Amino acid sequence: MSDGSTFSAHSFSAHAWGRNLPTYEAIRTMPFNDALAAGTLSPEQFRHYMIQDAHYLIAFGRALAIAAGKADDPDGLVQFAEAAKVAVVVERSLHADFFESFGVSGDEFARTPMSPVCHHYSSFLIATAHAEPYPVALAALLPCFWIYAEIGRDILGRAVRPNPYDAWIDTYAGEEFHEAVRAVIATTDRAAAAASPGELTRMHAAYRHATQLEWMFWDSAWRLADWPV
Numbered sequence: 001m002s003d004g005s006t007f008s009a010h011s012f013s014a015h016a017w018g019r020n021l022p023t024y025e026a027i028r029t030m031p032f033n034d035a036l037a038a039g040t041l042s043p044e045q046f047r048h049y050m051i052q053d054a055h056y057l058i059a060f061g062r063a064l065a066i067a068a069g070k071a072d073d074p075d076g077l078v079q080f081a082e083a084a085k086v087a088v089v090v091e092r093s094l095h096a097d098f099f100e101s102f103g104v105s106g107d108e109f110a111r112t113p114m115s116p117v118c119h120h121y122s123s124f125l126i127a128t129a130h131a132e133p134y135p136v137a138l139a140a141l142l143p144c145f146w147i148y149a150e151i152g153r154d155i156l157g158r159a160v161r162p163n164p165y166d167a168w169i170d171t172y173a174g175e176e177f178h179e180a181v182r183a184v185i186a187t188t189d190r191a192a193a194a195a196s197p198g199e200l201t202r203m204h205a206a207y208r209h210a211t212q213l214e215w216m217f218w219d220s221a222w223r224l225a226d227w228p229v
């Protein structure tokens with residue numbers, strides 16, 4: 001899937017993947033993901049990531065639900081309503097399992113606001129889903145799915161196991177997630193095929209922005225970033 005070859009040469013997804021390949025490579029090789037694969041990522045960094053991801057997943061779920069409401073057919077409505085539900089289910093399992101095993105109390109989560117990057121990414125997805133037409137909303141949401149699927153499989157292929165982060169790796173390398181990701185790619189390509197030239201340009205801009213924010217999200221956890229003032 002990494003070279004986009006699964007898709008027709010003219011598809012939106014193949015173009016978007018190709019244009020953003022250097023950023024994907026930067027994500028794949030960033031210290032956070034190297035350390036996660038090696039099992040040497042500090043629990044403190046993983047806790048930062050998980051708390052921010054729990055915030056993020058709720059916003060992601062809201063953006064998916066808005067996109068569902070804009071779907072141009074009943075299949076899209078069901079697909080993104082289901083994805084919105086899954087985002088919240090995953091957020092709850094983060095709370096129940098990871099928070100417990102990595103010692104994050106409900107109180108600590110409640111006291112920790114969104115980091116600047118998490119806030120930006122969450123706001124970007126919700127604003128785009130509200131303000132833009134269906135194809136552009138999907139283009140903003142696609143990197144969240146696709147990059148995690150690729151990173152999950154990449155890390156699985158090189159992970160030192162057993163690894164403290166096995167459950168995370170297995171979630172994103174697993175076939176269930178990959179099947180959902182392939183379906184989101186296919187729906188985004190169908191929406192792109194019906195999009196106007198102007199919408200297509202905005203689709204590429206939204207996809208690019210979300211890809212950059214994926215890099216920034218991991219970087220923020222690596223640096224334990226907080227609000228400077």
Ligand SMILES: Cc1ncc(CO)c(N)n1
Nearest residue numbers: 053056057144145148217
């Ligand atoms: C920041 C981020 N992007 C994508 C995913 C996968 O849906 C996630 N859990 N977190």
